Amino acid sequence: MKSDGLDSFYDKLGNKTIAPPINLENDDLNKFDSENFLNNYVRKTDEGFNQIDLIIEGIHCAACVWLNEKILHDTKGIIQADINFTTNKARIIWDEDELKLSDIILRIRSIGYNAYAYDSSIADIQATKAKRDYFIRMMVAVVASMNIMMISVAKYTGFFTGMDNDVKHMIHFAEFLLSTPVLFYSGWVFFKGAYFGLKNRVLNMDFLVSSGATLTYIYSLFILFGAKGESYFDSVAMIITFVLVGKYLEVIGKKSAVDTLDKIKSSLPLEATIIKDGIKKVVALNSINIGDIVQLKAGEKVPVDGKITKGNASFDESSLTGESIPVYKNVGSELYSGTINNDSLIEYEVTKDFKNSTFSSIVTLLEDSLNSKPKIQNTANEISKGFTTAILSLSLLTFLVWYFFGIDLGFDYEGTNHFEKSFIVGISVIVIACPCALALATPIASLIGISELAKKGLLFKEAKFIESIAKSDTVVFDKTGTLTKGELSVVKMRILDENIHKLNLLYSLLDSSSHPISVSVKKALLKKYDNLELKNLNEVKTINAKGVTAKYKNLDDKEFELIGGNIELMRDNEIWYKFDSTSSVYLFAINKKVIATFELEDEIKENAQDLIDYLKEQNLNIVMLTGDNEAVAKKISEKLGIKEYYASQTPISKAQYIKDLKAKGKTVVMVGDGLNDSVALGNADVAIAMGNSADVSLSISDIVLLNSSLKSLKESFVLSYRTYKFIKQNLLISLLYNVVTIPFAMAGFVMPLVAALSMSLSSLIVVLNSLRIKMK
Incomplete structure (x- = not known):
């Protein structure tokens, strides 16, 4: 991680264990290493490492996530650590030969947070408790700030009408009494975050808020106890209040985004009735x-x-x-x-069992998808590195320039001295800067995008595939079961002899086979004739890839030779019937005379044409790979307007084609459904499987279309493009905000309380902009 610019942080931390500020009994830690606990909550990865999902208690901003991830990544033995900012759920993979689970818990506690095994019901209780605590702190700040505002009306009126010093002192004292609980009770979350950040050599957002408010508070104390100038207790209260309100609204915005997942999770029953030895018993789902x-x-x-x-x-x-x-x-x-x-x-x-059932697996995959991070988030993280240090440096520089050079490009704060003006402008620079908007830009939009996709029957296994789809330039389709229904239907039927006896023999031969072509022809025959009867056939033989033969004797002992199948079967039996077709065919002959012909085609799926047209509009290169023959492949590609197609493809040749595209620098999305597509899906940048796919295809896919609808597949592209667009908008909004507002603050145009309001609004704007993903 030295490439992350954290040399001093890691040099300082080394391999030492920081003294844990959370004092819990050793027995509490020992339970994490107990066999019972490990069996219930820890599972093995394919590589043989241990994996657990934890809830990290105490996270209230993106900076907390960043700090926890960095500390965990620096811990020897931890292979992977990803934390979901929305749910505070951490997925940790570690080598049990290097360290125990209790060591990981201790590591998290060493930086001021707590962790316990993820359980959805417990997580909901903890989330409700944390939200209630946040709300109480916010309301204390709001009530106190409203009273300070009323008092401030009198103070600022006195600037114009004149005010006795004793009255002014009383107003300062009243503001002091009201702002103190706001700073030290409501603002405690920021002090706590700043403290543990400093302890680990990380300057975070909490440090900006707490340092700005504290410096203003200390300066105001000097004024209260006799120094010349004006107090800014009102600004202290406003800074904390505005930031808390912004955070609370941010939580509400995120809650709206995860409602879909909560609704899905709560829809399953808690119990089921099982029958054992004739006795009914109600048990919990995880006991089945x-x-x-x-x-x-x-x-x-x-x-x-x-x-x-x-x-x-x-x-x-x-x-x-x-x-x-x-x-x-x-x-x-x-x-x-x-x-x-x-x-x-x-x-x-x-x-x-419950854990591996369809519904539970879907919920797990949805939760897991929110833990992954799109690549574009790495850009935001790179920008965020050193942000706080840069802001503090700019603040100090602003103060020095204003104080020593007397530069005053902003408003003249009447009644303030030169030091006071320089100090207040420097504080405004600290307060107005907002790395939170930048940190929120990607995860909040990804969260909402994943939730909306789930509503459409689209299961994204990782959020990063939203970006992958948005950046793709080539879409490769399998044909059968993907672009087509995978079910042959009779498109042309010719009955050359409608003798009911002969039709009964055809019906009987068809009924003796379970081949898809026989089933489809039988269905078409029954649709046209509703008075057919089954006859007892003899010597029924199935000829692989060709058809069926049989014999039948009537009451007069007259024998009939029945043959039903393709052209090759007819020729094998010396039936030289000329029949040209680009479709799959089924011919039926009695005693070497053809009496019926059928042409079958795999119908194109509903919405296939709309999907292909949309992808063309996005300037994507569309390719169709199929194991079918050239004639069938050509017909389907022409109907859909797909210019590039390859017929008679094997699973290996499909995979090789994908590899060749990637070697040319293409970003490839592969859509398939069968076992024969699994190798190709595994080689694509994004693998999309239909919900009715073979199990192996589903397991290696990145996205699953639960309803196998091509309309949903189109939605995956539409919503991915839309979500990625809003991620970029959020990044632009947060960058522009800081680029524009920080110079204004440095020039003295922004008071601290206005800066606090502005900072909170920037985060809220990012959240509200992300919620627009839902709108169409």
Whole structure:
């Protein structure tokens, strides 16, 4: 981390352990190393390291996150430490051979924070407690400041009408009494943050607020006890109040952004009814085991994944897929947690425990996505480094220039002496600077973007993929199941002989096969003829990749040879029927005479054309890779207007194509759904899998379309572009704010209380601007 410009911080800290200011019994630390605790909260990564999610108590700003991450990164044995500013949730990966979990907790406590294992219910309680404490401190500041403002009316009126010194002293004393609890009680959070920052050689935002308010307070004390000039107790109270109010509004803004996640998490039931040895028992979700039988009543939500063993019902799966039409399920059908049983009592066998069930996995991935940081945030972090030191230097320089050179470009504060004017202008520079807006620019917009994407059925596994999509220049599509439905449909049917007996034989042959082509032809045949009957066929044989043959004897012992399949099967049986088509075909022959032909195509998905047109408008290069033959690939690409396509692709050739694009400097988004796409997905910059994809494709994907809708896929691009645009806007707003306001403060145009209000407003503007992501 020396490249981060923190040499002095690390040189000072070295490998020593800082004396912990939070005094807790050793037994409290020992529990973190107990076998029971580790089994419940710690899991292994693929690399064999330990991983835990902690809640860090005491974080109130982005600077706190920065400090904790830096301290943890400098701890030997910690592989990774990422903290979510919104939820205070930290994901820590460490090598247990290097250090124990209790050592990590002690490390966090050494800088004034506390940590405990993440539990959503406990986290909510702690968050509510912290919010209430914040609110009380803010209200003390607001009430005291309102009274100071009323008193200040009399003080400033006295500037023009004249005021006795004794009265003036009484006003100063009243302001002193009111501002003191504001500074030392309401402002305690800033003093605490500044203290631990200084202890670790880090100058943070808390130091700017606390130092600006404290210096003004000390100067005002000199005035109160006899020095010549005007007190600024009102400015002290206003600085703390404005910043606290801004922080509180910031919390409310973030709360609005995470409402979607909270709503999702709270929608699952807390208990379920299981049947064991014929006895019903209500148990907590985390007590349900694989193999248990769960009873589900009409109107109840499926608590964990499973397969129906008794009964049938229709299920509302809109919470997962966005599809409003109920899905009918019977014995053997799979159930997914979070879906709703609409109408009947059923029983099902549990196939996944609560932790690994669909709904729980989605919530976990959503929470994890908020821990990741887009690359653009690194830019903000680079800018933020040294910010406080630069501001303090500018403040000191401003004071010296004003005091020694008498430069006065701003307002003349009537009744103030030269030192006082120089001092107040220097304080204004400290107070008006705002690194918080810069620190908030990326995480708050990313949080809102992720929440909005989740509403659209889009599961981003990491927030950084928002930026990756926004910067992409090439989108590669698989065809089958991605751009097309993956289900063949009959587009042309020719019945050359409509004899009902022969049609019954065709129907019977089709019924003997489960091949997708046979199923589709059978469906089309039944749609046209509703009086077909099944016949008993003999010697039914399936010829791989070609079709089915069989024999049938009628009551007169007359034998019929039945053949159904593609052109190759007909030729193998010396049936020379001329039939040209670019579609998949199915021919049916009786005794070597073709009596029916069918042409089938994989239909293009709804909204596919709209998606392709939109991507073209964004000047993205669109490529289609498919394992199908040239004729089929050409037809689909022409229909959708995709100029670049490659047919007869193997999983390896697809992956190689992605690698070649990346070698040319392209940023590639790959969209696929099957096992054959998994290697290519793994090589793309952003891998997007359909919700009905093979498990391996889902596991290696970066984004999952829960409803497999191409409309949702378009939304992923639209919202990613929109979110990334607002991230850049936020960065610009925060940079422009500091570039414009700091020189104004240095020139003497800004009083400290105005500076405090301005600083708070800058953070609030960033939050409000981010909330515009929701608007369309």
